[in-house]
Amino acid sequence: MEIALGVLVVLLGLAILATWYGRRWVRMRRAGxxxxxxxxxxxxxxxxxxxxxxxxxxxxxxxxxxxxxxxxxxxxxxxxxxxxxxxxxxxxxxxxxxxxxxxxxxxxxxxxxxxxxxxxxxxxxxxxxxxxxxxxxxxxxxxx
Missing domain, CATH: 2.30.29.30 (Pleckstrin-homology domain (PH domain)/Phosphotyrosine-binding domain (PTB))
Structure with missing residues (x-):
């Protein structure tokens, strides 16, 4: 159970980081x-x-x-x-x-x-x- 929770936390962190990078990239491209x-x-x-x-x-x-x-x-x-x-x-x-x-x-x-x-x-x-x-x-x- 603890391993599954740890994996879930890591995956959630990676998803947040990927979303942040994606939004940053799109925002900069839209701004010229x-x-x-x-x-x-x-x-x-x-x-x-x-x-x-x-x-x-x-x-x-x-x-x-x-x-x-x-x-x-x-x-x-x-x-x-x-x-x-x-x-x-x-x-x-x-x-x-x-x-x-x-x-x-x-x-x-x-x-x-x-x-x-x-x-x-x-x-x-x-x-x-x-x-x-x-x-x-x-x-x-x-x-x-």
Whole structure:
């Protein structure tokens, strides 16, 4: 009887956690989020990709890790300082770790280490448009 109760408690906990993650994912997608994979420290050959949702919030691009309990963004990128240094197709097994038909962008930002962002064609178009748009009189970063 005690084992059955323990199993029931574990299953209930897993169901609550799965429901929370599902609601979080749907809420972020409905609020204008796009599927984006991110890899910090790209010069390290062993650095892995992390799946997440990217959202445009005014002058920043906020990235939320899929498997995170944090409500806020895990990484924040400022449009004014973010620049694209290189673009490439996923190589080898990377294609399985990033969104479908993704393009990988190597981005640099003043005072920060380079990162790589991988996103599909639709998300890429939106990202480049957001990055290149700027209020009149402001310096534009090189986006493509």
């Amino acid at each position: 989020g796009v599927s984006v994979a991110l890899r910090w420290n790209p010069d390290n050959a062993r650095a892995g990709w992390h799946l997440g949702i990217g959202r445009y919030e005014g002058e920043i691009f906020a990235w939320y890790r899929v498997w995170s309990l944090r409500n806020g963004p895990d990484r924040v990128f400022d449009r004014e300082t973010l620049m694209i240094a290189d673009r490439r197709d996923p190589a080898g097994t990377e294609a399985y770790a990033v969104p479908a038909d993704a393009t990988v962008l190597r981005c640099e930002s003043e005072g920060h280490r380079p990162i790589e962002i991988a996103m599909g064609p639709g998300a890429l178009t939106g990202f480049l448009s957001w990055l290149e748009s700027a209020p009149p009189g402001r310096r534009l970063p090189r986006a493509s």
